[in-house]
Amino acid sequence: MTKHFSRRTLIAALISTSAILAALPQQALAYDETSTFELNVDAQGVGIKGHDPVAYFTAGQPTKGTAQYSASHRGATYWFASAANRDAFKANPDKFAPQYGGFCAMGVVLDKKLDGDPTAWKIVDGKLYLNVNKDVQKKWLEDVPGNLVKANANWPEIKHKAPKDL
Template sequence: MKSHNVRSGAVSLALAASSALALFPSTSFAFDEQSFAPINVNKQGIGVQGHDPVAYFTAAAPTKGKAEFQAAHEGVVYRFASAANRDTFVANPAKFAPQFGGFCAMGATMGKKFDGDPTAWHIADGKLYLNLNADVQKSWLADVPGNNKIANANWPKIATQTPKSL
């Protein structure tokens, strides 16, 4: 009888855990959850998952960069759709690099470092912001100034923490 109760409890726990996980959006976690780096990169050390950070401003769309047009900034390689975009970035990287190191802006509001999805983007006050996904971005967009105020206060405390530790 005791083993039946343990097995039944384990099944209940597993079902509860899977139900709880269903509430959270799934992500591919292209970033390293053990990294202390303040900038989100993929396994190859490329920022914005290979998307051109300048194109968000010039083409108003996420645009994949090309390996032949790349530049490094703060130890991160960024790829660009054209030599012109690369040169624009090199001239003023702070203007085009994503805020919060390319981690999710809403995550920073919550004191967390989540992966940034290059297709869940927004430009506010001339700055590029990424979010975990479109659903999370809706929450962030509900109060961009308020959320950014909180995220900017949190960022110095979490920037060099591992995502897993937060």
């Protein structure tokens, strides 16, 4: 019976994964499909599509930043809505920077580096996670603890690979 249940669970997981991947639009891939950089940045090196990472924690919503208030961390430039947010980030960047380099958390669960949508976000245990879109985020939210275990196991293996190679 356990063997039967395991096969059924595996088949359901494969069908679910296939459905999620099939539903993703082509532009859901990271900005540069050939980049092996572990951070999801645009052509100018800006992360989170110019959104303020601190604002997710303080304002509780995605907020566009400006180049006037910027700071760099681990090779990405982040924009902030205020000098106070920029300074908070500089004081503790690892607290505010998005997990998995700003790539989609559910994508990482599935061994993929998909673009992160700044409007599909969630703070879990004091960490910021993005998803490729709100539909995929719904799937990720169904089992956040289990998905984090899988994503944390997958991330070291995929973070330096190009999205096109996954």
